[in-house]
Amino acid sequence: MLTIATGNKAVAAAVKAARPGVVAAYPITPQTEIVEQIAEYVTDGDLESRYIPVESEHSAMAACIGASVTGVRTFTATSSHGLLYMHEMVHWAAGARLPVVMANVNRALGPGWNTWAEHTDAFSQRDTGWLQVFVGTVQEAYDATLMAFKIAEDERVLLPVMVNLDGFSLSHITQALDTVDIGDFLPPCHLPHAIDTENPLGYGPMTGPADYFRFRWDIERSMRDARGVIAEVEGEFCERFGRSYGPTEDYRCEDADVVVVAMGTLGKEAEVAIDRLRDEGIKAGSMRLRWFRPFPDLDLAGRDVVVIDRDYSFGFGGVVAHSIRSKAGVSPYSVIAGLGGQEVTYNDIADFVRDRCPGEETWFGVNDHV
Amino acid sequence: MSTIPEEEYIVKCTSACAGCSSSLCLRYVLKAAGPDSVLVVPACCTSVIQGIYPGTAMNVPVYNIAFAAAAACASGMSEAFRALGRKTNVIAYAGDGGTADIGVQALSGALERGTDFLYICYDNEAYGNTGMQRSGATPLGARTTTTPGGKPTAKKDLDRIVEAHNPPYMATACSAYPLDLYKKVKKALSIPGPKFIHILAPCPPGWRYPTEKTVEMGKLAVKTGTWILYEREYGRLTINGPSKTAMRRPAPLEDYIKGQGRFKNLSPEILDRMRQQIERNVQRLAREEAGAC
Incomplete structure (x- = not known):
């Protein structure tokens, strides 16, 4: 359906289409519109999702982690200082191999306070094991968010994905947006290591020098495999919806x-x-x-x-x-x-x-x- | 004791110290909670006690999470389970540092949001697994590796912080009273919404007493009125049996502190302040239970 939207509204519309089971939300300029719009979807019954209005970004990512490991689809959004505040948990989500999707509205870091666009926030999370995509248009913000879930949840990847859009110069500008009926583009999330009380496992216990590096290598192997998965998903997206993307x-x-x-x-x-x-x-x-x-x-x-x-x-x-x-x-x-x-x-x-x-x-x- | 199930959820390969009371508590917590439960564990002694990869001493899923994040992680997990239509118990099991200090914000948020979970703080009154540094929950006068001259300030009153959130159920417990703990966990898990249990868990290496005295130390904490066992259900306070007696006729404080190396060479002034503190707590809770506050 052709409409007009801001970058933030486009992200929220994609989240609505992806139907996450849990959304954790904490406001920060210029991301706020995303969590406000999702709150409205949930309140109006347009999105059946558990909306957790957390008390900090650290808790936003921790809540996504706790939710994701049960096997439900999860989403959060942040920006700038919020992203840095959750940094520890950003690492944790990737290390725990959880397909959390997060929109990051790129914004500069203080001091002095500055709410305008800059990419240093995202790059400070460069080595966390997250996939990171940067978008340039409102349409792409929507499309990339939808694809992010599919890429993250692919069993060859199982890593979180950060969708980056520039603060104000994209988050708050209005362009044409073609929303799609996603059909079966996003199958239900299936997490192979989801918590199962019938088959109890220890998640992330003490791991010694003889084992730890294997888990790190496993992240890198999936990061390498992700290139092919991204190409597949972008190819399928193009076939279904007619818009083409690449690296x-x-x-x-x-x-x-x-x-x-x-x-x-x-x-x-x-x-x-x-x-x-x-x-x-x-x-x-x-x-x-x-x-x-x-x-x-x-x-x-x-x-x-x-x-x-x-x-x-x-x-x-x-x-x-x-x-x-x-x-x-x-x-x-x-x-x-x-x-x-x-x-x-x-x-x-x-x-x-x-x-x-x-x-x-x-x-x-x-x-x-x- | 016959009501306590025989099933064990902690098997015999823990990495706990000899005389560890927090692992003893966890044993009873899990017996009360049963198999459809998940433990969320931040950095604390239980990170170590549960065993080292690829082994685990636990027979329920254990989700390890960063130090400050137990309550937030448990929030997400609880919401997700409910979204999936599952009643699985989500139990955060955290130390005093991870609760009263670095995790207090996440705990406050989770309580305020009405999260359906049980948060248990097992309190050994210091950062135990890093070798006994002082925490906000370290009591007045106690020597730790970062208060070698004794802690100059009082123990943070975590329970009053929690109480300010009006959770439907909160309780204190002590490792020396396992049946009391078992019943409290059972009751807590029968109530929807946020529940909180604060367990005093004496620690032989940290408090510097012989391992075989771990039960006795817990009993003395209660008998001297240093630790008061109570429950608060929908705001209504009930002082539990052992503490009722202790509040009327407390054992001499010296009985509790003399056996602990951490309280060695306490000055008379500190000892006096400790007595006053106990007295204030006893009176406050007695007044509240009598409906006089």
């Missing part, structure tokens, strides 16, 4: 001499810049990185690469730029831009391409760096 969304890349790599809404903004540059005769393309974990193989060899990082690892560099440097074997021009909602227009992105210095790093808007 990246490539725009005019085929013959490009220079490729802009960005994530989230800046990846969409880059497409406009590419059209401008093409008009000038510059053979530019853009590659919006969708999946951050598992990190995809990218074909960027032989071209100039401009990476826009809406994040920073202090004392090291842009997280995406360095990921691409190590995984794709190129030395990109690293632009740090959009932190805390800093405005970055398509003209600015076109300038990054025009002024690119491969191998160097620059902070957009900062003039005193060397």
Whole structure:
């Protein structure tokens, strides 16, 4: 059904369609609209789900963990400080192999208080064992949330999935949304290690040095298998509903001499810049990185690469730029831009391409760096 | 004792210390709860007592969870079981650090939300499995590894924090009175909504007394009025038998503290403050039971 919605409402609509048994909810700007909308669905009887209004994000994830291990589908949503507050449990959900799905509305971290978009919150959870996808449109927020349940609950994966959408620049903007009748796209959740009082097991007991690493390797093996599962699920989604997704969304890349790599809404903004540059005769393309974990193989060899990082690892560099440097074997021009909602227009992105210095790093808007 | 089932849910391969009263309590808790029960265990002595992977000493599912998260995890589990139409008992079994300190927020949230679960705090009055550091539940004067000169402040009154949430059922218990504990767990699990039981669980290595004195130590805690056994059902307080006697004619406090290395060389001032504290508690509860407050 064609309608219009914000990014947040799109996530909530997808959750309604996925029908989780338990939703744990704690509000934080700019995620609030998601948990408000789900509360309304539950209250109005549009979603038959146990809604747990927890007292913190740490408890939100703990409640999802406790619910998920009984075998029910679970969902929560957070942002920024909320995500960091639940960090311990974010690790726990993955270590416990529970297919929790969480929307994270990307937002900067204090101090100072800043509620605008940045990706540092999600990247701080990089090594937790969660799959992470970043979306660029309202439609994609809906589609990716639906697919997240199917990917997480696949027996070859059984890892939690984080759906990331930019605070305000996607969470609060309104675009067209085509909601679908999901039919049997999402079969009932089946957790092979669900708690069974007839067959009592110990979950997560003391595990010594001779065994612990095996469980860690098992997470990595599933993370590797997840690449294929993601491709399968995205393929099935396309067949059923006609919208195609992959590890990246490539725009005019085929013959490009220079490729802009960005994530989230800046990846969409880059497409406009590419059209401008093409008009000038510059053979530019853009590659919006969708999946951050598992990190995809990218074909960027032989071209100039401009990476826009809406994040920073202090004392090291842009997280995406360095990921691409190590995984794709190129030395990109690293632009740090959009932190805390800093405005970055398509003209600015076109300038990054025009002024690119491969191998160097620059902070957009900062003039005193060397 | 004939009413207590013979089924055992803790088998003989625990990693508990000799004379461990908290594992003794858990034995009776599970006998009362029966097989359709799940234990949610945060970091505490029971993380160790249950055994080491791939073994387990427990004959019910045990879900281990991070230190602060027992009540929240149990909330999710309880809601999920109810969503599945199952009545499975969800029992959080947590130490005093995981309850009165790091887990108190999650506990408060779960109580306030009316979660259908039983939260049991077994209280050995310190962080036991890390080697006896002080917790909020460590009593005045007790020496721990982080209060080598004795704790200068009083034990946090966890029960009054819980009471402020008006749960339908809450009780205190003590490892030295297993039948009392068994009955309280039975009763708690027959009531819907949030239930709380606070068990005093003497700890030989932590309190520094010989292992064979573990039952005696619990009895002395009750007989001296240091620990008062009671139940509060829908707000109505009942002082239980052993404590009724103790409140009328308490045994000398020295009987309880003299056998414990943690109370060695208590100053007369601290001893005096301990007596006053007992007196205040006794009077408060006696007044409440008599309906005079």
